[in-house]
Amino acid sequence: xxxxxxxxxxxxxxxxxxxxxxxxxxxxxxxxxxxxxxxxxxxxxxxxxxxxxxxxxxxxxxxxxxxxxxxxxxxxxxxxxxxxxxxxxxxxxxxxxxxxxxxxxxxxxxxxxxxxxxxxxxxxxxxxxxxxxxxxxxxxxxxxxxxxxxxxxxxxxxxxxx
Numbered sequence: 001x002x003x004x005x006x007x008x009x010x011x012x013x014x015x016x017x018x019x020x021x022x023x024x025x026x027x028x029x030x031x032x033x034x035x036x037x038x039x040x041x042x043x044x045x046x047x048x049x050x051x052x053x054x055x056x057x058x059x060x061x062x063x064x065x066x067x068x069x070x071x072x073x074x075x076x077x078x079x080x081x082x083x084x085x086x087x088x089x090x091x092x093x094x095x096x097x098x099x100x101x102x103x104x105x106x107x108x109x110x111x112x113x114x115x116x117x118x119x120x121x122x123x124x125x126x127x128x129x130x131x132x133x134x135x136x137x138x139x140x141x142x143x144x145x146x147x148x149x150x151x152x153x154x155x156x157x158x159x160x161x162x
Contacts, residue, residue: 023048025094026122030149032136035115038062038069044149048124050087054078054158078158086152093145094121099129106142107134117146 031043041057056075082090099121107114114135119142121129131138136146 024124025091026124027120028090028094028122029118029120030146031118031120032146032150033116033118034058036113039115040150040153042153044152046082046087046090050082050084052080052082052152052156054080054153054156056153060153076160077162078160080156080158082152082156086148086156090148093141093148097141097145100127102129102131102142103138104130105132105134106138107132107136109134111135119145 025048027045027047029043029045032040034041038059040059042060043055044052046052055077058069058072058075060075062069100123107116116132116134117136119129119131119133123129133142133146137143
């Protein structure tokens with residue numbers, strides 16, 4: 001009986017440790033800000049269970065640029081579940097970045113018409129890393145991550161909730 005209890009306790013502790021290592025990121029949020037043109041303005045937040053919220057402000061669905069777009073109401077709030085393969089790609093991109101060692105600010109403020117993006121990664125250990133990138137050109141790996149989020153707006157099954 002003693003061995004049986006020890007076996008169950010070991011299996012339970014191993015399963016908890018495995019679950020923890022699987023979810024090292026508790027949430028990942030990417031926010032794309034405005035520029036002096038038709039840059040998409042949106043926020044995507046992804047949880048470890050792959051549920052996500054897409055807050056679309058402007059220029060996410062329009063094919064042509066119109067300054068009148070800002071007079072229209074925001075495009076909406078959408079929810080969805082990120083495809084497993086895309087979620088694994090996100091984890092791979094984040095792991096490759098070594099997020100905790102990134103700078104907090106990137107970009108050249110001498111140019112005045114660029115969009116700024118913000119990346120917030122909350123870790124399962126309770127820590128948070130935030131970065132701001134004016135011009136979205138922080139590094140080659142960051143640009144790849146930004147492109148990934150830009151693509152999520154169109155390659156996932158989003159349901160409008162608001």
